[in-house]
Amino acid sequence: MIAGISIYEIFTLTSILFFIGIYGFITRKNLISILISLELILNASAVNFVVINKYLYPDVLQGVFFSIFIIAVAAAETALAVAIIINLYRQISSVEVKDTEIMKY
Amino acid sequence: MEKILFYILALIMIVAAIASVTSRKMLRSVIYLLFVLIGVAGIYFLIDYNFLAAVQLTVYAGGIIVLVIFSVLLVHHIEMELEMAKLSKKIITAIACLVGLGVFLATIYSTNFNVVENSKTTTVEDIGRGLLSYDAGGFILPFEVISVLLLAAMIGAIIIGKGDKLTKNDDTL
Amino acid sequence: MDILSLFVIVPVLTVLALVFSKGLKQARLISMIGSFIQLGMAINLLFAYFRERAVDKSVMLFTQDYVWFKNFNVHYAIGVDGISVALLLLTAIVVLAGVFISWKTDDLPKEFFVSLLVLATGVYGFFISIDLFTMFVFYEIAVIPMYLLIGIWGSGPKEYSAMKLTLMLMGASAVLMVGVLGIYFNSNADGGALTFNILEIAKVHIPFEAQKLFFPLTFVGFAVLGALFPFHTWSPDGHASAPTAVSMLHAGVLMKLGGYGVFRIAMFLLPLGAIEWSWFFIILSATGVIYGAFGALKQTDLKYINAYSSVSHLGMVLFALLMLNKTAWNGAILQSLSHGFMTALFFALIGMIYGRTHTRDITKLGGLLKVMPFISVIYVIAGMASLGLPGFSGFIAEMNIFVGAFQHEGMFYRVATIISVSAIVVTAVYILRVLGIMLMGEVKNDEYLNLPKATWFEITGILLLLIPMLGMGVAPLWLSDMTMDSIQPFIQGVLNHL
């Protein structure tokens, strides 16, 4: 509980972060930037889990566990993504989205 | 005091997040993200989840950001300006996001949350017991799964990062 | 023995036999035998029908009913009345004539005859079904081989024409499907079970609103196949590109499905809708009658002329059906039969002329009466039949239509009737124009002077079509009475509400 801060304000903050992440995910043209936007989205939701846990169900810890899992998965995902990006860069010397459309064929 | 702290944090996070998705310099974008992540850790501190905040700081700010910075440095020149999306696309996306945000907020503010006043402090022990508990409601299985996932991701990252043999002589290396 | 199902079984067996045949000679022989059996069955059916009719006064005779798909109450239900018998006979004759006319198909003969007979199967099946669903299935079976027949064995821009024809007809059947389903889901209006059987649906009082909604869908769905203005444009292109036998079958038989469907389904099951909408479709069909005739006036391609003429003649069929009385309906049926024979004959002759001179442009032809007297004389006769000369089937059909249409009181109907009647003048003009340019006059090209005479199979094909046409025209009473009797139960619903 943060004194004087209601759950609404925290949700407002996370929502804003979430949509900033989405905006970035759609508009950025670079794979790493997309990865960054993804982190924003993940963090926004992780905060939500924690906040809901704290404000509404203080007796249990599920929200916290989920946040930990999110962080773990994010770490794994980032590691893989970075590996892919580097490999891609080796192949086509670019990490721009427009150059990787070849996948759709 | 905490209220002011929260507002400061929130302001930093939003500004940093916006800067992060709009900056045309890759590295700066990552650093702005770092601010956001630290802000998130701050919120965890504020609501008294100290362990979580610590994990956030070490894994995210310490691990992931460094990983990303490495990859940025590997594939980018520092001065390189990022290509931006078309204005029309930006506007459409922005509109969609704003409308979506509106929907979210409207929904949130119209919902009556059943807030339980408390000032319970969660210790690391509580978390450890919860995670490793075999009892009903225990999280041992997901915990194990996550460990395996991390292992798999690690191996996968190495395999992928190592690259294909065929591409070894590629002049792009 | 179920003598109606044989009409589906025999062509299927013929197709199977064809699959194992080798070369043109075997293929055409098998097709000919199969078609001959069909014709024999059709003639047998005619006599059986007369015998049975004398003792059995029910609407449909020789009815059979097998459950096909129980959940939706789909039956394979068949039965015939005088109209279907006449149309089956028409189909059998045209198919046989078509086989004779295609005697020299060199290109993939086996596949050609297979497609032709599949088409025939669909048509036979359509005419014998009394279940909406079965009917629809056969309808599709009949339409689809058309695409292959035109697309593979056609001439000119055949892919384009085949595509256009198929798409327009498929579009129409989509609309039709909606109408049929609409009828199906209203078939429990009186509290019974949902059914596809048309005789049972006819007893149901489908609500007026539903009739009003589904009549135009059903009508247009069928009428596109009957070349209703303004949905006729597939017909000139399709016919122009189609090989001879396909044009014959298509114009002679397949297009009849439209009028038949309108009267069997749209008018019979949705009488209130018919009354409600008739004025609108009368405008379209009367326009089609006169429009087709004028359209034919300026064309120079024989097949185009004939296609537009079909638009005009079949417009007459729809026009007559919309006049909603017995005489006019009888005229419509007779016109269907008459046009079937006549137009098949026309296309056969055009095919022969084209096969010899390699052009269908009338301005390049001339004096054919001197060069190929037999074909030309028959062409003159067909032309005369087309413009409604007494002694041929066209006359009795048209007179029934005109007299029937005139029974309909009211200025609007009178004017529409007079407009349709005026088509006989325009028809005379375009027919005589063709005769004058193509058959008469000097021989335009010396190469034509030593063209081969008509062969035996061509003559057989021609006579097969010519004789019924003459027979109908000279002694119409038995046929006209037979169809007239069969119309009675179908028109009763409309008459009750008029």
Place this chain on the structure above:
Amino acid sequence: MDISYIVFIPLIPLAVFLLLGIFNQQIKPAVSGYIGVLGLATSAALSYYAAYQYFFVSGKVDGVYPTFVEKTVWMNFTDTLHIDMGILIDPISVMMLIVVTTISLMVHIYSRGYMHGDAGYTKFFAYLSLFSFSMLGLVLATNLFQIYIFWELVGVSSFLLIGYYYTKTSAVAAAKKAFIVTRFADFGFLIGILIVGYYAGTFDFQTLNAVNPEGEGLLFQWGASSFMGLSVITWALILIFMGGAGKSAMFPLHIWLPDAMEGPTPVSALIHAATMVVAGVYLVARLFPMYYFVEDGFALNIVAYVGAFSSLFAAIIALTQTDIKRVLAFSTMSQIGYMMLALGVSSYKGHEGVGYMASMFHLFTHAMFKALLFLGAGSVIHAVHSNYLKDMGSLRKYMPITNITFLIAALAIAGVPPFAGFWSKDEILVAAFEKNQLLYFVGLFVAGLTAFYMFRLYFGIFWGKETKYHHEPHESPMSMAFPLLFLAIMSIVAGFIPFSEFITADKAGFEGHLDLPLAAVAVGTGLVGIILAWIFYKKENDLAERFSNAFGMFYKWTFHKFYFDELYLFITRKIIFNLISAPIAKFDKKYVDGTMEGIGNKTVIISEKIKGLQSGRLQDYAMFFVSGVVVVALVFIYLWT
């Protein structure tokens, strides 16, 4: 009286037609000529026998000649309305039987000589037989629809025979024109029949023509329903007359008749002079009680005026034509106008019905002498191989029989006693004089004109200038001369038949008598015409030319038949083809078909667009996903509550 054998009168020619038509190639020309002649001779003999039986053996019943009908249902329209096929025997049909079979037989005989050596000899006889069958069927028809059926068949035989020389463009055009113009008229006829069928409920002549004992038609009750101020039955009658006017080449549907002369001359004699063209007259006569009684004979007045005008119109044009067959064609038109005029001024009962009688009488005599004129003209054409007056002259020296017979015919048509034309024409003038003085003077004037142009023709052919011929013209063979002689005799004696005793409107007959003053005036007018022609054309001189120059413009208009052909051509070519048909063809291609094509093309274009959405770009998908979620959320949260 047993009339069943009369069925064979039309059926024998039909059998001949089928025989000659189907075995066209197998039968030798010589044989086919004999078959044709024999068939027609049998028919003619039966007709004469029937006439004898009808008028003399069976005779009158209750003071009128009875009507015998034998019919069978041919096709049912409704429970009450049906087409019957059958034969109807009454005075006029018997008379027509005689006319048709006689002329047809003569033409058959004549054709054996005229068509000798022609490639389509057998075909020609087949067509002639077909025509005879159709015409006889028409004559014997028992109801309106039957007459319409044979009407059309006659039209098609006429088409075939005019277009007999099918390699000649002008013949083909003429045949088409004849068929289409009459077809247009038949359109009116058919509508008329439909109206009668609907309002009167029957097509049957006997019911339609029924007259009650007070001598009034039974059709009064049907006059009730009206359209544009006239009762519908009057409209029907006018429309039926339109059909008759088309076949009988009445103004303004006359344009096909002159062109129809492209056919072989025997055909012109048979169809376009003696039989088919009088079908219109016959039709009006057949429905005479209806025409007379419905609305005080309004429709009949139209018949009279159209007849009178056509008569005058054609006579004027005939003055200037140079093609001898066309002169005769216009003369035919003029004479038929005369018959129509006579019908139009006739009444129904007793002696007042003299017009009807005169019309039929004139039909009879005209058939004889006009056929003779045509056959004579054919004989001349056969000899000099030209249709034009300028190629002829002084032929009397070479062709004595033709000369004499032609002269007899000319005298007959000019109305000189005692030749046949005089008697019938006189009766017509009497009828007109009693009813309508204006029409009488028109008739009288036409009589003068007729005499003039006929003798212009006669003198132009057989007298006038000496012409050099490529090879000496010779008299026709016996097969051609015999019909000429026979018809010449008929042209002399036919006038003495007491027609009024046999054929009258009320079928009762009356005592005919000669109105001397009127006859004298008529003969005088005829003689003036002949004398003028004598002055102008007997010897070669330039009088005629000076005269025509004096009239200038009027002459030119007349020579071009008042430009009616050009008018019709304008209507068909310019208006129907270019202003209706061509735009329709274009409209069809561009808009009707264009719309359908457009739908197809639009589908392709739209599908291209939709294909673009499936880009494979993850971010695009994400955007659609987000937008979609937002929209769905909006819909489900706010709109769908």
